[in-house]
Amino acid sequence: MLRLEKRPAPSETWSYLAPVLAVIATMIGGGVMFSLLGKDPFEAIRTIFYDPLFSEFAWYYRPQLLIKGAPLILIAIGLSMGFRAGIWNIGAEGQYIIGAICGAGAALAVYPLESTLVFPVMILCGAIGGFAWAMIPAILKTKFGTNEILVSLMLVYVAEQLLASMSLGLMKNPEGFGFPGSRNLQQYASAHNAEFWTGTSIHLGVVFALIAVIFSYIMLARHQIGFHIRLTGESPKAAKFAGVNPNKLVIYCLGFSGALAGLAGMFEVAGPSGQISIDFNVGYGFTAIIVAFLGRLNPFGILLAGLLMALTYIGGEIAQSSLGLPSASIQAFQGMLLFFLLALDMLTNFKIKRTNTEVRI
Amino acid sequence: MSKSLLYINGLTKAYPGVVANDDVSFNIDAGEIHALLGENGAGKSTLVKMIYGLVRPDHGAMQLAGKNFSPAEPRAARAAGVAMVFQHFSLFEALSVAENIALGMENPPKSNALSARITAVSQAYGLPLDPERLVGDLSAGERQRVEIIRCLLQEPKLLIMDEPTSVLTPQEVTTLFTTLRKLKAEGTSILYISHKLQEIRVLCETATILRGGKKVATCDPRKKSARELAEMMVGGTLNSAKAKKTTLGEVVLKVSELSLPPQSAFGTSLKNITFQLHKGEILGIGGVAGNGQDELLACLSGEAKTTGDAIQLNGVSLGNKPPNVRRALGVLAAPEERLGHAAAPDMSLTENAMLTAMTRQNLSKSGFLDWPRAKAFAEQVISQFDVRTPGPQSAAGSLSGGNLQKFVIGREVLQDPEVLIVNQPTWGVDAAAAADIRQALLDLATKGAAVIVISQDLDELMEISTSFAALNTGCLSATRPMAELSLDEIGLLLGGADATA
Numbered sequence: 001m002l003r004l005e006k007r008p009a010p011s012e013t014w015s016y017l018a019p020v021l022a023v024i025a026t027m028i029g030g031g032v033m034f035s036l037l038g039k040d041p042f043e044a045i046r047t048i049f050y051d052p053l054f055s056e057f058a059w060y061y062r063p064q065l066l067i068k069g070a071p072l073i074l075i076a077i078g079l080s081m082g083f084r085a086g087i088w089n090i091g092a093e094g095q096y097i098i099g100a101i102c103g104a105g106a107a108l109a110v111y112p113l114e115s116t117l118v119f120p121v122m123i124l125c126g127a128i129g130g131f132a133w134a135m136i137p138a139i140l141k142t143k144f145g146t147n148e149i150l151v152s153l154m155l156v157y158v159a160e161q162l163l164a165s166m167s168l169g170l171m172k173n174p175e176g177f178g179f180p181g182s183r184n185l186q187q188y189a190s191a192h193n194a195e196f197w198t199g200t201s202i203h204l205g206v207v208f209a210l211i212a213v214i215f216s217y218i219m220l221a222r223h224q225i226g227f228h229i230r231l232t233g234e235s236p237k238a239a240k241f242a243g244v245n246p247n248k249l250v251i252y253c254l255g256f257s258g259a260l261a262g263l264a265g266m267f268e269v270a271g272p273s274g275q276i277s278i279d280f281n282v283g284y285g286f287t288a289i290i291v292a293f294l295g296r297l298n299p300f301g302i303l304l305a306g307l308l309m310a311l312t313y314i315g316g317e318i319a320q321s322s323l324g325l326p327s328a329s330i331q332a333f334q335g336m337l338l339f340f341l342l343a344l345d346m347l348t349n350f351k352i353k354r355t356n357t358e359v360r361i
Numbered sequence: 362m363s364k365s366l367l368y369i370n371g372l373t374k375a376y377p378g379v380v381a382n383d384d385v386s387f388n389i390d391a392g393e394i395h396a397l398l399g400e401n402g403a404g405k406s407t408l409v410k411m412i413y414g415l416v417r418p419d420h421g422a423m424q425l426a427g428k429n430f431s432p433a434e435p436r437a438a439r440a441a442g443v444a445m446v447f448q449h450f451s452l453f454e455a456l457s458v459a460e461n462i463a464l465g466m467e468n469p470p471k472s473n474a475l476s477a478r479i480t481a482v483s484q485a486y487g488l489p490l491d492p493e494r495l496v497g498d499l500s501a502g503e504r505q506r507v508e509i510i511r512c513l514l515q516e517p518k519l520l521i522m523d524e525p526t527s528v529l530t531p532q533e534v535t536t537l538f539t540t541l542r543k544l545k546a547e548g549t550s551i552l553y554i555s556h557k558l559q560e561i562r563v564l565c566e567t568a569t570i571l572r573g574g575k576k577v578a579t580c581d582p583r584k585k586s587a588r589e590l591a592e593m594m595v596g597g598t599l600n601s602a603k604a605k606k607t608t609l610g611e612v613v614l615k616v617s618e619l620s621l622p623p624q625s626a627f628g629t630s631l632k633n634i635t636f637q638l639h640k641g642e643i644l645g646i647g648g649v650a651g652n653g654q655d656e657l658l659a660c661l662s663g664e665a666k667t668t669g670d671a672i673q674l675n676g677v678s679l680g681n682k683p684p685n686v687r688r689a690l691g692v693l694a695a696p697e698e699r700l701g702h703a704a705a706p707d708m709s710l711t712e713n714a715m716l717t718a719m720t721r722q723n724l725s726k727s728g729f730l731d732w733p734r735a736k737a738f739a740e741q742v743i744s745q746f747d748v749r750t751p752g753p754q755s756a757a758g759s760l761s762g763g764n765l766q767k768f769v770i771g772r773e774v775l776q777d778p779e780v781l782i783v784n785q786p787t788w789g790v791d792a793a794a795a796a797d798i799r800q801a802l803l804d805l806a807t808k809g810a811a812v813i814v815i816s817q818d819l820d821e822l823m824e825i826s827t828s829f830a831a832l833n834t835g836c837l838s839a840t841r842p843m844a845e846l847s848l849d850e851i852g853l854l855l856g857g858a859d860a861t862a
Contacts, residue, residue, distance in 0.1 A: 222729050222730055222732075223729055223730065224719070224725050224728045224730060225728065227712070230708075231705055231708070231712075231716065234706070234707055234708055235701045235702075235705040235706065237702045238701060238703070238704060238705045240664050241694075241696060241702055241716070241717070242716045242717060242719075243684035243685035
């Protein structure tokens with residue numbers, strides 16, 4: 001018989017090994033799933049993990065990796081701050097949508113004004129929109145003690161309804177022949193989140209994601225707020241003794257993650273997506289939760305995890321089109337990654353031992 | 362020579378990373394009160410858990426009344442005639458005494474018959490107890506009687522008592538000892554676990570001393586001094602703290618009519634607490650656990666807020682200020698719970714130094730933290746307070762209780778407080794570390810700081826305090842000079858009788 005025994009201290013080796021093993025286990029588990037679907041598992045895994053990076057079309061896919069990864073990294077960095085302090089913002093998807101609506105709304109309000117101020121104002125509005133949406137669970141939690149997990153999650157559905165209403169009503173393109181959806185911001189020069197670096201299609205959102213990684217690293221390692229966040233996560237009572245105001249921390253963590261999610265939404269609507277439409281959101285806000293944990297809530301870990309997750313997105317799309325894998329199987333594949341990570345994560349705190357059979361009766 | 366009741370032969374039990382008991386052997390005679398002495402972590406709990414069937418030994422054997430004894434579970438131990446009163450009671454507050462006792466029995470008799478038996482036993486052993494009362498209404502001493510009667514109803518051959526006096530007032534201790542002597546006279550053996558040496562010298566005729574999981578000696582405690590026993594427990598010589606004669610200075614801290622509603626369903630409320638603290642004074646606040654000690658510390662440290670004027674430092678109102686504002690002004694605190702309150706277990710000592718020293722040691726510049734200075738401060742605490750650890754990078758949770766407590770107290774003392782409040786400064790700390798901590802508090806007061814020591818250990822308070830007050834159900838008695846008080850008076854104060862009223 002095997003049993004688990006708690007380690008005296010969490011194992012450093014395992015905390016780095018677990019994500020790597022989780023990726024390998026996901027490849028094996030995914031391979032089994034793909035073969036049950038009647039596909040060649042080796043080809044499927046190769047298509048997902050290898051082709052985007054090294055096939056003949058890699059020149060196209062590689063920058064895509066950054067474009068898909070940027071919103072994931074931006075959102076996950078924000079979430080990781082709260083997660084470290086035990087503040088669970090599950091509604092980044094909603095904050096992402098509201099950020100996009102506010103950012104696009106600012107541009108559409110002044111259309112067709114061409115000015116260099118339009119884009120900075122959109123950035124600001126996107127961040128404020130996400131921040132404000134996150135303040136709803138934050139204030140309800142600090143004033144009335146509601147559970148931020150439930151409130152932030154439910155607000156995702158409210159935001160989705162708002163998105164649909166915007167696409168069909170207020171923000172509908174007046175020249176759009178009655179189709180739902182706003183004007184395409186890609187055709188509005190001042191508002192277009194265009195490529196930043198010619199020929200790479202890397203936009204400003206990628207730069208913001210990298211800044212967020214460095215910013216949050218400095219906060220956690222060197223700043224009082226980061227120390228208070230870690231302290232609260234380790235031991236809420238000790239944090240209170242140290243003088244941390246738990247309510248302020250809730251406001252800060254939810255506000256920060258909301259603002260970053262809002263930014264991600266704004267960069268997406270002004271760039272790759274281009275318009276407010278009913279199906280604008282594709283689940284970045286939820287996938288970012290996986291990214292945050294896959295990256296061990298560590299800023300640089302999140303950077304790598306975001307890129308890995310983007311790889312499964314892009315590879316998954318290639319696999320869908322070239323191998324005809326159903327899109328649900330790609331989602332299941334991503335789910336496996338989180339599942340194996342959480343399972344293997346246990347080995348950071350526990351070790352497997354054989355039951356001692358020598359006990360005398 | 363009478364035949365022994367329980368033979369313990371070479372019991373060994375190892376846990377991952379530590380040998381809790383290493384080849385421990387001794388005998389308990391029929392009708393003797395046998396003390397089991399040792400510091401925290403010496404292996405006392407593991408040993409009695411093996412006797413009571415909660416833990417199985419790796420090696421070794423036991424014999425009870427001439428038969429091989431290896432209980433697989435507490436039920437088997439009880440059937441063989443071993444009963445145990447735990448330090449922490451397992452009683453349901455919402456049920457009556459009789460109902461609680463019935464719950465612990467294999468085949469409880471009808472409630473009338475049981476009540477009659479409870480009354481009979483309680484009268485026979487001088488343990489007054491009404492079987493119909495709700496446990497929630499009982500004092501700690503009365504709750505302990507419920508546990509003892511629950512054991513006595515089994516008519517045990519061996520009764521194990523784990524730190525039974527830690528929650529009792531001196532009067533209740535006397536009652537308990539009378540009961541235990543009566544049981545002994547009837548032939549019941551008692552294994553009495555304690556670290557209070559005076560009690561053991563009064564009560565027990567044999568003592569087995571454990572140190573680091575090994576048996577050090579079996580001796581007659583009446584023939585040894587408390588100091589000799591303590592030195593056997595520690596394995597070295599002891600320095601006892603010495604108070605220097607100090608004259609009290611002016612008032613630094615004024616607490617007036619401080620009240621706090623209960624912070625949780627089972628919290629205690631504080632009612633109109635009023636006292637004054639002078640420079641150089643050590644105010645000992647005694648009281649049985651759960652009478653508002655944690656709440657009082659929280660109010661003084663700033664974790665709980667009250668009205669501004671309730672707490673005044675040199676005339677500045679502090680009652681509604683957060684902890685770091687108080688720290689800046691010189692009011693520092695060290696809570697009882699070392700891990701998870703005074704220190705974060707998985708964080709390094711450097712980070713734990715940052716935890717309270719950020720404000721006073723200027724470790725934060727416009728929000729950015731000066732880790733090299735925090736490390737230097739942690740190293741200073743480690744060296745000046747003789748904290749045994751590989752270095753400031755060690756996690757707080759990896760330190761032993763005594764070493765961590767030295768770190769926690771040292772961290773505050775070295776920040777040069779005007780007022781220092783400590784709750785249970787030596788709880789669960791080995792004797793040598795406890796003496797060091799008490800000496801540090803005395804030195805601090807000699808330098809002119811005011812110290813409040815909240816403690817359940819009366820010996821400690823009598824040793825270091827200049828004045829005394831008792832905390833009972835959230836009310837604080839009037840402050841009295843320690844030198845004027847007798848043990849009886851202290852007992853009355855702890856029981857809630859205000860000597861000045």
